Amino acid sequence: LKSAFGQKNIMIPFLNAVLKTDTIIDIDYRNIENWGLSPEDRKVFYDVYCHTSDGNDIIVEMQKREQKYYRDRCIFYSSFPIQRQFLDAKSEFLMQFDDKSEKPPFIWDYRLHPVYVISILDFVMQHEPSWPQDRFHSYYRLQEETYHENYSYILNFIFIELPRFNKVAEDIGDDIDRWMYLFKNMSKLQSVPKNFEKTWMSDLFDTAKIANFAPKERQKYLEDQKMLYDYQNCIDFA
Template sequence: MTTQEKYINPFTDFGFKKLFGSEPNKDLLVSFLNEVLKLGITELTYKKTEHLGASDLDRKVIFDLYCENEQGEKFIVELQKARQSFFKDRSIFYATFPIQEQAEKGDWNYELKAVYTVAILDFCFDDHYKNDLKVEVQLKDKAQNRVFYEKLTFLYLQMPNFQKSESELETLEDKWLYLLKNLHKLQNRPVRLQERVFTQAFETAELAKLDATERTAYEDSLKYYRDVKNSLDTAKEEGREEGREEGIEIGKELGREEGIEIGKELGEEVAKIKGIQKALLRGKLTIEEIAEDFDTPIEFVLKIKNNPDL
């Protein structure tokens, strides 16, 4: 951690839960959710974050934050630091737990309370959503292009796509997104963020106010965050460079315009393999973490690990 930092990094596990996950700071979470979901929540209750499936064979899931409002509507709030395989599938799977827990014994009419999943992403999807800041998903009727079921909502915030400067901040939502993205870089509270809720946010996030135990926990969390980001970024860049060079050589050998294109495609595959090899050699990430960020099956990573000459 550099000496210049004055506030916590909210993309660390500790920072995120310090800001949004404690009873004294419930107002911060209420304000944030009201802005990004356009709701009118007045009260939230924190619920247990660990959930077990119906049988021993089902997976155990642990939410970052899980809350319920005064109407009994459920809110899952997740922070995701790195891209992972089947992330959309995972968010759908997670949403089934607050749905199932609403079941009542005896004569029940199946009426459900709404379930909202908010995922704050420190990366972007690699599909046609990659340039969007907010991706909001509900069940729709394709023929009529109308919302079929309003009680299940998934909101993905792709934070790298938030590019507004302080002078461009207009809404309270803008200000929350700006704070999340830039908090750890700031030395003073921005002039545009003068609302009372941000007074509380900056006081909560000030590193100087952490006790010794909290400081140690934060530094451990920050080190893990940086290790993950640096290892993946370096492995990807080195893999891209080696893959690009090999792809060009393959294209030259084929000696045709189509060959150059084939070479580029092969080069991209080589880049992925090289990047995975670099990440494995550094030894800072688990097989699962590498597979998640390179968007590839765990079996593929294991194959590379067991065949270093690939």
């Protein structure tokens, strides 16, 4: 998955499906290695970290084993993009002045854009007793306790619990169902299921197939693909 999510043509449809939107048309991948505001702060590594065309910072984490304080870890991770937003705002402010001019003090207005931490989990999280056993997708943000008024849309935590997803191909509904089915069954599939025929699904399937090739097979496949693309471009140009 990490190699697949490094490709925009796969990552963008995934984010639109998880966030139930169609507004993300491009993303800018950012450094997965992050420091705090001082050298003494702990360094963290994300699986994927990107900024979307509609102004959101998104972290995607894939976690195979249960971790006691994983929810707290997600909150900790979300603090780094927020710190970066401050640094980016300050940098953008300073770029207005040349090196020789006297710069006024930077005063930040604290305006933030949304941060999403999306976790794909290969284990079942702990929930309230009334939580449905087959509900695999949970979405948390800051709310007032009694009237559930949203305090802020800035911090968003999404958890996808793969063991809770048990649908068969015939019961698949929307794109998030398709993603979950592929996540769980990719290693057993020989081809893309008929009702899954979308460009990004074929791309994901091809990426997974290539990842399992031996080094020589992978090189030959990529060379064959290049010859095919070159030939198609010649036809299109003619």
